[in-house]
């Protein structure tokens with residue numbers, strides 16, 4: 385590859401994410417990798433253990449601003465490609481960056497290879513259908529890497545300072561495409577990513593009361609709480625609690641799934657979970673195929689028992 389790869393470390397996506405992106409860049413034929421942090425907080429980028437380009441990142445993680453920031457950094461280091469996490473922020477900013485650079489973009493990448501000098505990216509976007517896309521060698525390549533898809537790599541640490549890039553002009557913002565609104569993830573995403581014990585709240589847990597009951601059980605066990613998409617969609621839990629394809633990746637020692645069906649879009653965020661226990665009233669639920677311990681029961685029966693046991697472990 386002609387220039388280094390720029391890996392973009394997004395705050396709040398869990399430790400080691402920069403190192404995962406580095407592994408992806410190396411799989412894509414890049415020996416030289418430079419990290420760019422989207423956080424003014426150096427530890428977020430230092431965790432990447434890479435050459436670090438320091439500059440003033442955009443305060444709001446807006447796709448247009450992030451794309452302009454990464455674009456300027458890529459020019460400064462002569463990068464030939466950029467690797468971002470396939471979060472909503474990373475994916476939208478990646479698309480906007482590719483549009484700015486008239487480059488090639490591939491999202492939800494789970495594997496990379498170099499074939500006949502061309503970068504070939506495998507996208508899991510339409511899973512179970514996987515698509516291999518050969519990216520033209522003469523185009524700037526933008527790769528949005530699925531969190532957890534590549535085992536973290538390590539590299540040497542050094543720092544370089546970049547002049548802050550100029551804010552995009554209105555015309556540039558227009559050119560960057562239609563994507564505008566991005567989320568900024570508060571610290572809970574980190575809590576989910578690093579949790580040793582994680583309780584997953586699925587649609588089988590009913591209403592706010594049900595969520596609060598499971599959250600109380602989690603707190604009493606020193607566990608963190610995450611959720612499937614339906615509860616995020618209702619707004620009952622923050623987006624930073626979402627685990628899966630569109631959210632965080634977690635690697636707990638134990639995941640306890642309450643009323644979670646086991647959709648692949650959720651389980652993809654738990655591939656590195658060590659042990660999984662599930663409570664579901666449907667014996668055919670897909671979660672049981674992945675579970676180490678399965679309890680076929682109604683949560684209305686199970687939750688009171690768990691609450692009683694916690695209140696009086698001798699009972």
Ligand SMILES: Cc1cc2nc3c(=O)[nH]c(=O)nc-3n(C[C@H](O)[C@H](O)[C@H](O)COP(=O)(O)OP(=O)(O)OC[C@H]3O[C@@H](n4cnc5c(N)ncnc54)[C@H](O)[C@@H]3O)c2cc1C
Pocket residue numbers: 585586587588589611612613614626627628629630631642643644645646647648649650663664665666669681682683684
């Ligand atoms: C592009 C795309 C991206 C997506 N990204 C994500 C993602 O990142 N994360 C994610 O989670 N989802 C994601 N989804 C949604 C995903 O496909 C599923 O719809 C979602 O995970 C289902 O959530 P659930 O298991 O809580 O709900 P459901 O599928 O409705 O399952 C609820 C389960 O609870 C059980 N149940 C019901 N009542 C009780 C009870 N009283 N006691 C015990 N069990 C009970 C039922 O048997 C059922 O198995 C995505 C979907 C798409 C298309």
